[in-house]
Amino acid sequence: xxxxxxxxxxxxxxxxxxxxxxxLSIFMIGGVIVGSxxxxxxxxSLEEKIDIxxxxxxTADEQAILFxxxxxxxxxxxxxxxxxxxxxxxxxxxxxxxxxxxxxxSLKILEENPLFSSLExxxxxxxxxxxxxxxxxxxxxxxxxxxxxxxxKKITYRQNQFIIDKLSFILSTSRKIGFSVSLILALIALMVxxxxxxxxxxxxxxxxxxxxxxxxxxxxIRGPFxxxxxxxxxxxxxxxxxxxxxxxxxxxxxxxxxxGEFNIFEYFISNIFQIFFILLFSGVLLGTLSAYIxxxxxxxx
Amino acid sequence: MIYFDKVSKIYSPTSIALEDVSFNIAPxxxxxxVGQSGAxxxxxxxxxxxEDRPTSGKVFFESNDVHAIPKHExxxxxxxxxxVFQDYRLLPHKTAYENIAFALEAAGKEEEDIKSDxxxxxxxxxxxxxxxxxxxxxxxxxxxxxxxxxxxxxxPDVVIADEPTGNLDxxxxxxxxxxxxxxxxxxxxxxxxTHDKEIINSLKxxxxxxxxxxxxxxxxxxxxxx
Numbered sequence: 001x002x003x004x005x006x007x008x009x010x011x012x013x014x015x016x017x018x019x020x021x022x023x024l025s026i027f028m029i030g031g032v033i034v035g036s037x038x039x040x041x042x043x044x045s046l047e048e049k050i051d052i053x054x055x056x057x058x059t060a061d062e063q064a065i066l067f068x069x070x071x072x073x074x075x076x077x078x079x080x081x082x083x084x085x086x087x088x089x090x091x092x093x094x095x096x097x098x099x100x101x102x103x104x105x106s107l108k109i110l111e112e113n114p115l116f117s118s119l120e121x122x123x124x125x126x127x128x129x130x131x132x133x134x135x136x137x138x139x140x141x142x143x144x145x146x147x148x149x150x151x152x153k154k155i156t157y158r159q160n161q162f163i164i165d166k167l168s169f170i171l172s173t174s175r176k177i178g179f180s181v182s183l184i185l186a187l188i189a190l191m192v193x194x195x196x197x198x199x200x201x202x203x204x205x206x207x208x209x210x211x212x213x214x215x216x217x218x219x220x221i222r223g224p225f226x227x228x229x230x231x232x233x234x235x236x237x238x239x240x241x242x243x244x245x246x247x248x249x250x251x252x253x254x255x256x257x258x259x260g261e262f263n264i265f266e267y268f269i270s271n272i273f274q275i276f277f278i279l280l281f282s283g284v285l286l287g288t289l290s291a292y293i294x295x296x297x298x299x300x301x
Numbered sequence: 302m303i304y305f306d307k308v309s310k311i312y313s314p315t316s317i318a319l320e321d322v323s324f325n326i327a328p329x330x331x332x333x334x335v336g337q338s339g340a341x342x343x344x345x346x347x348x349x350x351x352e353d354r355p356t357s358g359k360v361f362f363e364s365n366d367v368h369a370i371p372k373h374e375x376x377x378x379x380x381x382x383x384x385v386f387q388d389y390r391l392l393p394h395k396t397a398y399e400n401i402a403f404a405l406e407a408a409g410k411e412e413e414d415i416k417s418d419x420x421x422x423x424x425x426x427x428x429x430x431x432x433x434x435x436x437x438x439x440x441x442x443x444x445x446x447x448x449x450x451x452x453x454x455x456x457p458d459v460v461i462a463d464e465p466t467g468n469l470d471x472x473x474x475x476x477x478x479x480x481x482x483x484x485x486x487x488x489x490x491x492x493x494x495t496h497d498k499e500i501i502n503s504l505k506x507x508x509x510x511x512x513x514x515x516x517x518x519x520x521x522x523x524x525x526x527x
Binding site: 002007010158206207210211213215216218219220 | 350351365373376377379380384390391392393394403404407408442451455504
């Protein structure tokens with residue numbers, strides 16, 4: 001135990017180099033973890049925002065609409081259905097435009113409610129909107145569904161189909177790409193860290209053989225190296241956390257326009273303890289495991 | 302106590318280090334292994350430390366076949382054999398004191414014992430004032446004395462010295478040889494491998510002469526003859 005600490009300081013330059021490389025590795029791991037979970041949070045929220053709504057005729061019977069709602073809820077693809085009556089739609093519309101006297105005035109002139117009842121349908125997965133839309137268009141509900149001037153049914157999926165399809169494709173591929181990129185980066189980081197630790201221990205290979213000839217057991221020789229490995233990991237974690245903080249702050253500021261309400265820096269801050277422990281765990285694991293594997297090669301005599 | 306039984310070590314057909322070597326070493330003997338470079342002296346000592354395996358034959362330490370000892374029990378054997386090498390083999394990042402203490406720490410000795418034993422051997426080799434120097438701050442002779450102190454601090458049954466004076470000037474050489482004689486007088490078996498004619502002739506102890514991997518002479522109170 002004691003020797004691990006002493007060796008750490010006596011091997012000054014090598015220790016610093018090892019700490020830096022492990023820092024770099026877990027910096028990468030940390031960045032990848034935060035980045036990918038942030039991206040997936042953004043993706044989820046985008047998916048949340050996709051929905052289709054069906055607008056009904058003003059003559060449509062509320063019972064019939066609620067029946068359709070119940071039918072839709074039975075579909076396995078559907079995650080939720082929200083019914084908005086014409087009156088509610090009007091109230092929402094009024095609320096939204098309460099600062100706009102022109103709109104309110106024109107509503108007054110109209111006297112009767114110009115809005116229609118609608119159902120807002122969310123699917124469990126963006127790719128399932130196609131089939132939900134087909135269900136609505138199957139013909140069974142033609143009597144209540146609204147029709148626009150061109151005779152098209154007022155189902156927003158038809159109107160937004162292209163965007164929805166495109167978006168769902170982008171989302172699913174970016175998830176896949178994000179995952180594989182993270183995996184590759186993490187793997188590279190691991191290999192680089194291992195090589196550095198191995199080089200550091202290679203420096204001590206003569207010492208290790210002398211220790212063996214003097215009658216030190218394997219565990220006795222390994223001990224200080226493992227303690228050193230833990231120290232490398234811990235210091236690297238502190239180092240990395242300190243470096244990630246301004247990095248994400250900067251990224252957060254630069255990308256806030258892109259992601260709107262999402263800010264990667266806030267995400268980082270709100271999960272800081274979790275991230276710190278993930279980093280600590282991977283740093284210490286990296287330090288000790290690399291040392292353990294590396295020293296095994298030189299414990300031969 | 303130590304018995305080499307028809308030991309051969311053949312690295313390749315053109316490089317035969319030892320061939321059919323057999324001899325016995327009694328407790329408290331001082332044996333010099335003599336021969337030219339490449340005669341197989343170092344190989345013999347390496348085999349005793351189980352640093353290398355013989356191609357055929359057996360090496361016994363007391364009644365144990367050294368090469369039949371399982372790996373995890375080797376440290377126990379090595380603690381009973383103190384080794385001194387031509388190139389000192391000190392741990393460069395440890396001070397003289399720490400190098401010597403390491404042998405005791407490795408053997409699992411108590412901190413208190415270490416604190417009393419290490420100064421004793423430092424005194425014996427005459428390096429009390431250099432205890433906190435690192436190896437690179439010591440002269441060759443001093444380094445070798447640290448190495449000897451490390452070899453004897455755990456009170457081994459045997460000290461093996463492989464050309465311990467190979468890198469030293471005559472004065473230091475004699476210091477080391479007298480030290481080894483002293484250790485032998487205190488009751489430890491000593492195996493000294495050397496090719497230094499003067500040392501052998503003045504020691505007047507048993508000499509085993511190797512030539513091209515074979516024992517060609519084994520005499521009590523031997524002289525250096527090649």
